[in-house]
Amino acid sequence: MSGLVIALRKDLLLQWRGRLQIVAVFAFGAAALLLFSFAVGPDSLALRQHAAGFLWLALLLASTLSLAESFEHELEDRAIEGLLLLPAGPRALYYGKAIANWTQLALLGVALVPVMVVLYDAGTTRLLPLLGIILLGTAGLSAPGTLYAAMTAQARARQALLPLLLFPLVVPVLLAAVKATSLVILGDPMGQLRPWTTLLGLFCVVHVSLCGLLFGRVVEDG
Amino acid sequence: MGSRIAIAAAGICHRYGRRWALIDVGFELPEGAATMVAGRNGSGKSTLLRALATAVRADRGTIHVLGVDARAERDRARESMALLDHRTHLYEPFTALENLRLAARFLGQPDTRAALLTRLDEVGLADRADDPVRGFSAGMRKRLALARVLLKQAEVVLLDEPYGDLDPPGFVLVDHMLERLRAQGVTVLMATHLLRRGQALCSRALVLESGRLIFSGPAASMPQPARTDAGFAEGA
Numbered sequence: 001m002s003g004l005v006i007a008l009r010k011d012l013l014l015q016w017r018g019r020l021q022i023v024a025v026f027a028f029g030a031a032a033l034l035l036f037s038f039a040v041g042p043d044s045l046a047l048r049q050h051a052a053g054f055l056w057l058a059l060l061l062a063s064t065l066s067l068a069e070s071f072e073h074e075l076e077d078r079a080i081e082g083l084l085l086l087p088a089g090p091r092a093l094y095y096g097k098a099i100a101n102w103t104q105l106a107l108l109g110v111a112l113v114p115v116m117v118v119l120y121d122a123g124t125t126r127l128l129p130l131l132g133i134i135l136l137g138t139a140g141l142s143a144p145g146t147l148y149a150a151m152t153a154q155a156r157a158r159q160a161l162l163p164l165l166l167f168p169l170v171v172p173v174l175l176a177a178v179k180a181t182s183l184v185i186l187g188d189p190m191g192q193l194r195p196w197t198t199l200l201g202l203f204c205v206v207h208v209s210l211c212g213l214l215f216g217r218v219v220e221d222g
Numbered sequence: 223m224g225s226r227i228a229i230a231a232a233g234i235c236h237r238y239g240r241r242w243a244l245i246d247v248g249f250e251l252p253e254g255a256a257t258m259v260a261g262r263n264g265s266g267k268s269t270l271l272r273a274l275a276t277a278v279r280a281d282r283g284t285i286h287v288l289g290v291d292a293r294a295e296r297d298r299a300r301e302s303m304a305l306l307d308h309r310t311h312l313y314e315p316f317t318a319l320e321n322l323r324l325a326a327r328f329l330g331q332p333d334t335r336a337a338l339l340t341r342l343d344e345v346g347l348a349d350r351a352d353d354p355v356r357g358f359s360a361g362m363r364k365r366l367a368l369a370r371v372l373l374k375q376a377e378v379v380l381l382d383e384p385y386g387d388l389d390p391p392g393f394v395l396v397d398h399m400l401e402r403l404r405a406q407g408v409t410v411l412m413a414t415h416l417l418r419r420g421q422a423l424c425s426r427a428l429v430l431e432s433g434r435l436i437f438s439g440p441a442a443s444m445p446q447p448a449r450t451d452a453g454f455a456e457g458a
Contacts, residue, residue, distance in 0.1 A: 006327045010313075017315035073313055077363075081277055082311025086374070087300040088328045220279075 003089050007096025014073055015100055021069055026108055029062035030115045037119045044121050051122035052181035056174055059109050060141065064163045066108070067145040070101055071153035080219060094215035098146040098208070105138035122185045129193065130184045136200045137177030143207035144169050150218045173207070176200035226288070228253040228378055228409035229274060234283035236269055243269040244280070245433045251411065251426065253288070253377075256404050258420035258441060259413040261430035267413035268308060270430065271380045274411070275305035287378055304376035306384055310367040312355045318342055318366050319351040325370050345369040345395060360387035368399065379403055381412040385419070397423065417444070 015022065036054040040046050074080040083093060113130065117123045124130060148165045152158040180196040232248040244266045251257050259267045273280045274287070276296050285292040285299075292299035312321050319338050326333040342348045345365040355363060364387045371379060384396045400423045403410050414420045421427070421441045429437035429444060437445050 003328065006324070010324055013320070014313065014315060073315060076314055077312050078307065078309040079311055079313045081307075081309075082325075082370070083328060085275060085277060085300055085303075085305055085311075086325060086328045087297045089297075 003092030004095050007083075007088070007093050008099050009096075011070070011097050011100030012103070015070075015104055018069070018073075021066070022104060022108075025062045025066045025104075026111055028065060029058045029108060029112050032058040032061055033112065033115050033119055047120040048122050049182075049186065051116050051120035052185055053178045054120070055109075055112060055116045055181060056137065056178050058112060059105065059138070060167070060170070060174060062108060063105055063138075063141050063145055064166065066104055067101060067142070067149040067166075068153070068158060068162050070097060070146070071149050074150075075153050084220065090216035090219055091212050093219070094146065094150075094212050097150075098142050098211070101146050102139050102142040105142050106135055109134040109138050124185050126184045129197075130181065133177060133180045133184065133197065133200065136197065136204055137173060137181075140173035140177070140200060140204045140207055141170055143204065143211045147211040147215055147218060150215065173200065173203045176203060226253040227251070227286070228255070228288055229411065230284075230286040231274065232284050234270070234273055234280045234285065236266075236273055236278060236280045236282075242433050244273065247283070247430070247433075247435045249428060249435060249438045251409060253409055254404075254407040255426055256400065256410040256412070256424040257426040257428060258417075258424040259411060259428045259430065260415070260417055260420065260444065261413075264432075265430040266433040267430055268382050269433075270428075271305065271382050271411065271413055272307065275303055275307075275380050276300055277305060277307065302376055303378045303380060304371045304374040306367055306371045306379075306381045308382055308386075310363045311370070312363060312366060314356045315354060317352050317354050318347050318358075321355060321366060322369060322373060325373055329374060331373060331375075341369050341373055342366075344372065346391070361389055361392055364388055365392065365395070368396070372399065376408070378409045378411070381410065381414075383413055383415070385414060385416055393419075 033054055036057065037047060040050055080093065084090060110131070145166055148162055152161040152165065155161050176196050176199045180193060180200060183193045183196065227250050229251040234244050234247040235242065236244040247270060259270060261267050269278065272278045274285055276292050276299055279293070287299045288302050290299045290302070316324070319335065319342065322338045322341055323333045326338065339348050339351055342351050345368050347362065347365055347369065350362065355366065358366070368384065385393055388396065400410060400412070412420065412424065421444065424441050427437065427439065427441040427444045428435060
């Protein structure tokens, strides 16, 4: 069994053991969507136009909760250090954690879509492209998010520090994901979906590759 | 006891912020030797063991473990070492068996329930195999951490206060474990405050004081002040 598979199974089991937290994160995301809809008001056209942006904002805000949580058990008894000393490869540990976080965020994104449809009257029949965008966008969030969650996990003000570091870095991912989701919901007469999705995919590749290389530096001493 | 050097440390310095925890510490330990590390709280025992295990990177100095430069080839050095740390390296939501299974999988060891139960039985935890670590006492966590150390079958074993948190049967368990490791030719370095016990089990001793190595030699010749200092009770 490869180190990545072992690490992924470990992280998925950790998430399963903390499944109540996942429900809480979903409730947070749904509440954020509800509050954003209040901010726009009862104008159904405006709601529909802003639906994609608010979906991704809700996902981004909820992701900081789940990402920060994902390192809690790694550090409470220096469990991750124990794995590194075995030695388990830091890259395997990173990709295991990042894939587990990605799975959780993608499920959260999928679960928030019906909430968005109800609150923003933003239904679409193009479910497969929407699912693809959610998969790409959440990968673009979880890759750097996992790295920064590891960096800030031992910091005193980690709750504030993680969003502070993460948000500027994921702006390109967020822009591309919002634009692509909007095109799926509102229609794509100019055929812009493919370039935006490609851009989103490129950001994902860059984040996934770079963060995997840097993770060892973050979790190892020196 | 082999003639090869198991651990060769030279000029190790490490600091936390502005305070030096280790200052120019150097020694050589022959393969198969059991060595105790003594010293007061804050003398640098844990930092020394963590530096040797590559859990922290020493600011200065060199460490060779079985001829491998632990600084340059960290993973290779780690393969031959096992560390029992103050922190037990366990996942709280996992059961004892799951924690051991995770380590076994990374180590490429048998991870069947039967094989792991045997390991847990060695430390008296077989009947608590399916209980989450979250509900374990400090002593039970220490026992599970010991099982994890034994699982690795390392050539060099570093034990930081192995008797800490344990009950009297636990003390006996550690004694037997040390005797077994010595019989297997494993190099053991054990930090402990239980000096008489350490001297009975270890042939060599290192004594640290304020981060400096003040003694390195036969355990029987340890400096008297450290041996008789009030407060160094033997526990069980």
